[in-house]
Amino acid sequence: MATREESRQKREEKLDELHEKLTGAVEQLVTGEDWADALRFSARFRSRSFNNVLLIWEQHQAAFEQGRVPEPFPTYVAGYKQWQQLGRQVEKGQPGYQILAPVTGRFASANPSDPASWYRLGRGEKPKPGEVVRPRIVGVRPAYVWDVSQTAGEPIPEPPSPTLLEGEAPNGLWDGLAQQTHAAGYELMRVPHEGMIHGANGLTDFQAKTVAVRENMDPAAQVKTLAHELAHVLMHDPDREDTRQHRGIGEVEAESVALMIGAAHGMDTTGYTIPYVAGWAANVDGKEPVEIVKATGERVRKTAAGILDQLDTAQVPDGTLPGLDRDAPRPARSKERTAATVAEPEHSRAPEPATARGL
Ligand SMILES: [Zn+2]
Known part of the structure; x- marks a missing residue:
């Protein structure tokens, strides 16, 4: 019989392997044609002065209020x-x-x-x-x-955007993650729709010590979001020096943890996770997206292992973590812009003009 130590080691190997595959999938995405098209397109929009960004925002908001444009925030x-x-x-x-x-x-x-x-x-x-x-x-x-x-x-050429997960959540996973959220000192709330949390799927508020997840998506997407937010809670408290993190890197880490928690329960989150991680990794200046993802590997594996250790859910036996086992995971391109496109965070504390491309 495998000792506790042996099975822990085995799992860590599996998580490392999973992270390598995620890194490879991100690489494939960011070196693909769709991504290149989108980059070429956005490169044609020059950056504008702060004053002009404000002018554009103000007038776009007014146009939105008058019903002349469908979205409250300008993009290109x-x-x-x-x-x-x-x-x-x-x-x-x-x-x-x-x-x-x-x-x-x-x-x-x-x-x-x-x-x-x-x-x-x-x-x-x-x-x-x-x-x-x-x-x-x-x-x-x-x-x-x-x-x-x-x-x-x-x-408009756009990078592939995250597709919300569909279907049921693995048995007991929500409750187990909820328990760990409470144990970390956070109150967990379910909100009816994204309008209550800045258009995001979930929101972690480190000051108020709350985690909110919107209810108007499938249970699989809700539980994946909770795993993402729990990772933020454990990894990114801005008041603790050891956990403060660059926003883009924080999103890469939280979503990578969510992928691992999902995979350990037989959930394939790649259609959401890969474009999300790639989008945020591409938002960190000065380094290639793949380097960003690679560098987070150890922190991500540790956090995922810690969460999995405390769950008493039925987890996939060693060796069969699904999700990234195909050769070329290509996330589906959704026609509609959902509440969670690459440019938009899973959680955000305030709308950020800087993320609006072309401004
Ligand atoms: Zn997040």
């Missing part, structure tokens, strides 16, 4: 001609959002390190030999931009 925003170049037309009756576009002038200097030596070149004027030319902002002028939802035409 561009000028009239830019939209035409992207194969889309601004729809009739859609007024643009006024922003302030920088006006630049050309400045020349024979001695660039001396600030007093720079002078502005006139229209068509050429610099003298040996002079350096640089553009500088000399003022602003009003310009107009439109949100993608005010345009029609060529489809």
Whole structure:
């Protein structure tokens, strides 16, 4: 008979193996054509100044309140001609959002390190030999931009988005996870819909010490969300120095734990987990998404093993953790944008303008 130590070791090996497969699946996704198309598309939207982001938000909110756009938050925003170049037309009756576009002038200097030596070149004027030319902002002028939802035409390339899980939850899993949430000092609430938790599936509030999960999705999706939130509770309390974590990395970790908890109970969460993890890993600056996922492996495995240890649910016997065993897991592309697209968090404390692409 296997000793306790042996079976623990075996499970850790399984969890490591599962994490390697998850990393491979993320790699496959972020190196795929859909992902590349989406990146190429979003690269055509330049970032805007903070003031213009605010201007766009304010006017988009007003348009939403008047029923002119279907979503409260702007996503891709561009000028009239830019939209035409992207194969889309601004729809009739859609007024643009006024922003302030920088006006630049050309400045020349024979001695660039001396600030007093720079002078502005006139229209068509050429610099003298040996002079350096640089553009500088000399003022602003009003310009107009439109949100993608005010345009029609060529489809928008988007990265594959997470698909909500369907069906029943494994027996006893919700209760077991709920118990651990309570044991960690958190109150667990079920809310009727995503509107109560910033459009997310679940929300962990570290200040109020509450975890909320929305009820208007299948039990499998609810229990997967609870596993995700419990991982946040155990791993990401911002008041504890050892658990504070970059937002993107935190989401990668929490969802990876959820995948492991699901897999240990025979649940295949890959259709949700892979695009979610890939999306957040791609949101961490300075590193490749796959490197981000790899680096979280040990913390994720430890947390998942800790949660599984305390569950008295029927878990899949060693060796058959499902979910990532296919060669090429390709998450289904959902046509509708659900409450949980890549750009949106499983939980969020406040809407974040920075996540709106193209602003
Ligand atoms: Zn989360």
